[in-house]
Amino acid sequence: MAKNENQPVWAGRLGSEPDPVNIAYCAGRDVSPRPMADAALVPYDIWLNQAHALMLFQQKIISKEAHQAIQTGLKRIHRDHNMGRFQLSPELEDVHMNIERHLINQYGEELAGVLHTGRSRNDQSATDVRMFLRWHNLQLMDSSCELVDALLSRAEKTMRTIMPGFSHTQPASLTTFAHFLCSHAQALSRDLQRLQNSYQIINESPLGAAAGFGTAWGIQRQSTARWLGFRGIQENSIDCISSRWEMEAQLVTALTFMATHLSILAQDIIFLSSHAMRFIRLPDAYVTGSSIMPQKRNPDFAEVTRAKCAMMQGHLQSLFSIAKGAISGYNRDSQWTKYIAMDAVSEMRDAPYIFTQVINGMALKPERMRDEAARNFITAIDLSDQLAEHCQLTFRQSYLLVGEMVKLCEKQGHFDYGICMKFLQSKGVQVDLSEKKWLQMLQPERLLTRRKSYGGPAPGTVKDSVNNLRGSLIDFRRWSHRQIERIDQARKNLRDAIDKAMQ
């Protein structure tokens, strides 16, 4: 079979089919070109032209004939584009010239040439990019909501899955897998907040700023802003043009925070699924083999996510650096901010989906986790707390005693009853505990339920946390769906208004 022949050489050994989204996520640009930047703007530029033409007509700046020609032409381009038949010509500089020239070629300078009245390529391009940014902002909120949902759902099922928590990459203290998952859900919820904040800043219309200094034509910026689904207008016209890095940086900032969180989650997954830890086993569809070491189950998606995080840092840096020390008004440098924003979106778009699938699909090894939580003195802090309570010691006193006990029991690898009792007595500490009580006192399950400070790992506490996080997740989802509806509605309103004007 042709298909099998072209399968990755390492795929044979794995149980289930690789997810093609993950293949693409990991394959990067090796055999995949980056499309011309303006290809992504075609639908936005058509939409913008429709709104601008209608406004010009309503303001009596262009004639009914010109308006009709333009709208008919735009509809045709739109249809051709949807069928993949409208290709941007590299000789025509950019998407704006491509569309304008196309209209002029069809309807003549007289009718179609009026479309550029009262605007400039500066505000036009800024507006197209703004619609691009806004859309991907919402898409990323959507897919990130899915990921938070997956984390919380998995957390609901692992509230008693005891494992060691880590600090300094060393086992440090008792926790549960649910508690660990919630920590990531909580961090990602702040990213949702950032995406929401970012959307509000981005979603203002620069259309009508012209080249930065407004226009004498009697345009109506409110109308076009409304038809394009913006929540308002970015007022000052110079600022509309000078900020052609800031809106891009606004989204890329949100992406960089999210990429960093995903990179930390990725590193956790790499570590916990490593042969050394074996706490989790990744789903077959999301590991990669090696062309030379057939036993490998490589978490490529996670490594690639770390790389993508580094890409975000570079992209953000480039954006800030382009803007730094520019004089205000338009500078050609800002054109590069479009590429950066597009590259950033392109790198991160599928990341939340991939992690959602991995969180849903990974298998846990609860015994191994529990074993590791019982060893290695990770209950030292709990013992210290309990001794303090039991023997009326201050925290510091108890802490120092436990420190010495760790040293004495290092060979045993756990708090040996005999050694500890002898030591405590030698220190004059009154301690009245049978061996059974001692062991009970150190049992992970028991210790865990005691760790019920707000936000802590006790199962009941984590349950509350999950509920709280679900609450805010519902709000974010509702909000983001409302924005999508608003945009759809705006588009529909514009179409209706055009139809009416065309009658």
Add this chain to the structure above:
Amino acid sequence: MAKNENQPVWAGRLGSEPDPVNIAYCAGRDVSPRPMADAALVPYDIWLNQAHALMLFQQKIISKEAHQAIQTGLKRIHRDHNMGRFQLSPELEDVHMNIERHLINQYGEELAGVLHTGRSRNDQSATDVRMFLRWHNLQLMDSSCELVDALLSRAEKTMRTIMPGFSHTQPASLTTFAHFLCSHAQALSRDLQRLQNSYQIINESPLGAAAGFGTAWGIQRQSTARWLGFRGIQENSIDCISSRWEMEAQLVTALTFMATHLSILAQDIIFLSSHAMRFIRLPDAYVTGSSIMPQKRNPDFAEVTRAKCAMMQGHLQSLFSIAKGAISGYNRDSQWTKYIAMDAVSEMRDAPYIFTQVINGMALKPERMRDEAARNFITAIDLSDQLAEHCQLTFRQSYLLVGEMVKLCEKQGHFDYGICMKFLQSKGVQVDLSEKKWLQMLQPERLLTRRKSYGGPAPGTVKDSVNNLRGSLIDFRRWSHRQIERIDQARKNLRDAIDKAMQ
């Protein structure tokens, strides 16, 4: 006079005394050390200890005697610190150990040693830093509000101060100084929005997360959060510790956006005050001379601001890079995030003040601005619009004609009536304009009033913009003052509660 002897060598020539804040702003760290980082945290750590001790007492975790000793000791340290008599000892690692050891030395292990119960240096340090970040977040909002205010006030007085607007560093189109100032006020208003968003994310209490895995002690995180003036609790305890880069990056992100805006404003000021442009003359107190070129009036504050903007980029980069690919839980790397945040605050703290003074104090050269606006074909776009309107041409036709007229009149340096008429006639364009009308048509003042698209430079339009920006400025100010009051109130409430508990 000793003072004069030590005056900068270049100061003699300038009319007014240099502003010492500006001297320090520009002098940087040449002869000024950076203080130990934890010095800035002393008041926050005392406050935190007060709240934590009271909570422990209320939860019956520590005795009345211990509580009394601790509160009395903290009060004393607070007083000593205010009088400059509490110095951090480098042998004691950090502010937390310094204060704890100080209490233990005075009241003994038995009483003071209980203070560390139910917490860790991890959450303690995270909380101190959070209070530091929060405070400077508000301070920066405050001083940025002043700057926006200054820009708007100056704009109100310069709505008819015609000048060329620039694109590609070339004079491009008519505008006014007010319109230019508003563009910066509008950009900085988004920074106020970012600072507000940032504050909401930062202002949650991590106290009680202990080393990241909560505690079995019966602590009340709600109480301490309230007494410390937080708006809520950062719930999941691992996240409290893992995010010890994110809150820092949150504020530094807001600072980087603001620094970039100030750096653009700085570059505008450097350009417009340069000998080449001479549109503005900087106030004597904010320029610097040269030790070898006595005629120089250097805008050092503006150049230094560009450098500070570059510093912010580096700081932000370091923060993201520290976090990228870490495993979750505490890692020592995160300690460096504190220094970065402090360095960032230290660089930017005075920037809004300096710019406020410069905006208030700079002198304008309206004639020179107006002259430059009348020359150099910067009315080409207006002529193009008017010709299109007057002669029923499409925008593109008119645009191409004006392009040719610029070429023909290049030697004259302005649109010469004779040449233009002849050219238009040769192109078969019907144009019925006397020389007087022609000149009138091109008069900057007249053209300006026509540029009344929303957000454009027409005086009436700018007036509306100023009003709109003032409206949001009032909101930001109110909001930020409310936060300051809340923090003050929280502190007062804590003091009252301590007094009550001490009776």
Add this chain to the structure above:
Amino acid sequence: MAKNENQPVWAGRLGSEPDPVNIAYCAGRDVSPRPMADAALVPYDIWLNQAHALMLFQQKIISKEAHQAIQTGLKRIHRDHNMGRFQLSPELEDVHMNIERHLINQYGEELAGVLHTGRSRNDQSATDVRMFLRWHNLQLMDSSCELVDALLSRAEKTMRTIMPGFSHTQPASLTTFAHFLCSHAQALSRDLQRLQNSYQIINESPLGAAAGFGTAWGIQRQSTARWLGFRGIQENSIDCISSRWEMEAQLVTALTFMATHLSILAQDIIFLSSHAMRFIRLPDAYVTGSSIMPQKRNPDFAEVTRAKCAMMQGHLQSLFSIAKGAISGYNRDSQWTKYIAMDAVSEMRDAPYIFTQVINGMALKPERMRDEAARNFITAIDLSDQLAEHCQLTFRQSYLLVGEMVKLCEKQGHFDYGICMKFLQSKGVQVDLSEKKWLQMLQPERLLTRRKSYGGPAPGTVKDSVNNLRGSLIDFRRWSHRQIERIDQARKNLRDAIDKAMQ
């Protein structure tokens, strides 16, 4: 005419045809896709396979038949590729699998399947990228040598073209255009040095490192290294794989330094060609018009260069961040380093050529430059020096007196004889100078010739500098051509050895 119709709308007004390289340089990725990354590696991968196969055959690891099949197949792929008929198939992951699969499809697993013996995709990919980096390193040296040459040639013709030198963006002191050009030539010469250093570090063969841990097959790394034109072998096999960011960062570092220098030169050009300064007029083929402001002559190439410099910063940052905190050995993250290096090369490749053309083609305005050099007290430093000498004052005394004279003459705009004499006498300074002598003393041409400290602007001194810089330019050129010859020779040697082995 179809061609004219598609011409940029702004081009009509300009005197000469735009340079298509500049059009592409400024157009960026608007309507230009980024090709799949591995497309650039096809020739290198073929070459590598040829060398590897020959070595395997010479080491008796593969049979004569297998070797013949492989070499014949590779030759065919090479020919097809040159004719644009070998396209990478996206289903086959990367260039390595594409070529290997192609051979296997033609000659069967039995013969072609042995090609991957004793190597891994890790070292193969590292080697391909190394050859890519090395080649562009040399190409950039070559084009940068042209630019330095252009700067020096123009300097030779402008040694007496007086202009003000700037500090703080303010006119500061006398200099010449040649002196200014030499400063850029000298900076770029250090970039040549960096590219040379970079080449030495990059040009070592990682082939044979396999997956990082060598191989038991009896391979000969020396042979393949020699046939691929490497100067030596990167020995330790783990390091070969762990360093798959460092070689990329090595070249990108050199590019970032160069981009920064070009960005400074770009900013100088923007400033000096601005309407405000008008010292230089850019060649028509390298300026861009505006779709709405027909009079604009925008230095887009220079602005774009600033943006590209910001891109380099981001790229470098991403590379360092990918590597930071990785564990050694192969990690999938490193695949992204290839894209970054390719993007970086793609942005900067044409920059030296563009600047060469601009330096060669720009027109100077010597009178305007000289005028500006005579005004504005920029001779203050010279006057100070001369007064000190003439009147036996210390430098500081003279400096303070001139400072006061600037203040007194501010309205006159130059050092007025009468005012200055009166002032000096009032200060008790004995000065015996007629007005003629005074004016002579301040004449720019005369002052210039006195500025003959080594590396200073005096014409004779600049002549020496040009000669020195030419000397090192010749060395760099010779060295870089020698490297190109070596690579060509290596390729030829390999072909001969294959032919011999095939007999």
Add this chain to the structure above:
Amino acid sequence: MAKNENQPVWAGRLGSEPDPVNIAYCAGRDVSPRPMADAALVPYDIWLNQAHALMLFQQKIISKEAHQAIQTGLKRIHRDHNMGRFQLSPELEDVHMNIERHLINQYGEELAGVLHTGRSRNDQSATDVRMFLRWHNLQLMDSSCELVDALLSRAEKTMRTIMPGFSHTQPASLTTFAHFLCSHAQALSRDLQRLQNSYQIINESPLGAAAGFGTAWGIQRQSTARWLGFRGIQENSIDCISSRWEMEAQLVTALTFMATHLSILAQDIIFLSSHAMRFIRLPDAYVTGSSIMPQKRNPDFAEVTRAKCAMMQGHLQSLFSIAKGAISGYNRDSQWTKYIAMDAVSEMRDAPYIFTQVINGMALKPERMRDEAARNFITAIDLSDQLAEHCQLTFRQSYLLVGEMVKLCEKQGHFDYGICMKFLQSKGVQVDLSEKKWLQMLQPERLLTRRKSYGGPAPGTVKDSVNNLRGSLIDFRRWSHRQIERIDQARKNLRDAIDKAMQ
């Protein structure tokens, strides 16, 4: 004991005293201020003044009396500074004004005021910084040589210490600890090369460039350059001033590469010393305890190194960003480049020493390493190679068979003889191996010796690598010591020349 009381709370449990250098390395700036920047420049500024004054005297620009006063005064300041009695006064802007004013206060304007003749603070500051950078460049070479030495020495003793090598953070293939150490030694050797290249670029004298445009005074730049130990002169005077970011960036680039290598080594150490791996045990003097988890042995130095690496990235970014888009000549922004370079040096100075101590002092667990190397199919690649050889299979065929065998033996955890034989026979592979032979074939020690491709892990091969690396280490050491001698000699020559001139 007072000392013990102030000991870190966690230190009690550890066996040996913490190294105070490591304490400071990890403590960062918590309770340690950053000194004023110019404090580090005092000795360089004195030296520079001595050379400049002597040159002025030799050139007959200043009198014998002035020269004598100045040299006597400088000697006194030097002595006071060595005794800690010369403190910079913050009122006097910078080190240059402090020293100059000090001389004037002692010897009067008449004598000491002539010192600033023929120079500016610009070139003076550039030169001071250059001497600072140069010195730390050499110091870092020196301490890095020590580290490479330690790696090689430890490698010499661990050539048969088998361990698994990693890729994707998963055990991948056989290697030895020596092979692993050599990979780091080789990477750090390239850093030595970079430091050497960097030194050559940095070590040129900008003194005499004055404010960027040379001087009319008859100075001799060659003399001062020689007396200050520079290898030559940075000729063009504008470039001397414009490059006041580049030399800083040059060193910081070398530091960033080195920091990245150390950060990778740090991550390896964190991973291999983690409880999960337990391959190495860090020396007590270089681990840190926890104030709440007494059992922790935290590799703080390694985590801090990762943070420092992130700092370097930020510093480098800031340097490039300060320079990007500046116009040439002096800009005040460049003052910040001094702070960045100093901060960078301050972070990294002790890093090579710390790693040297850790490499020397860490204990290995050879049995655990060997165990892990025998498990987990990490010999799959070797088996694949041997099967290919033994059974006349192509690499691909053998690879696919081994892949299936891994799958079949997954439960056994190793290549089970019975399962494998049965499988191979079922596939029609002729294989004639007894169980004894089979086990022998897979024995790590035997497999290791076969891995003798150049740069591979076979003990004999690693021995050759160590020798090669030692060879280049000797060269670097010799070179760096020669530079230190040259600088010392230059200083001595200056002193002698001053003595002679003072007679």
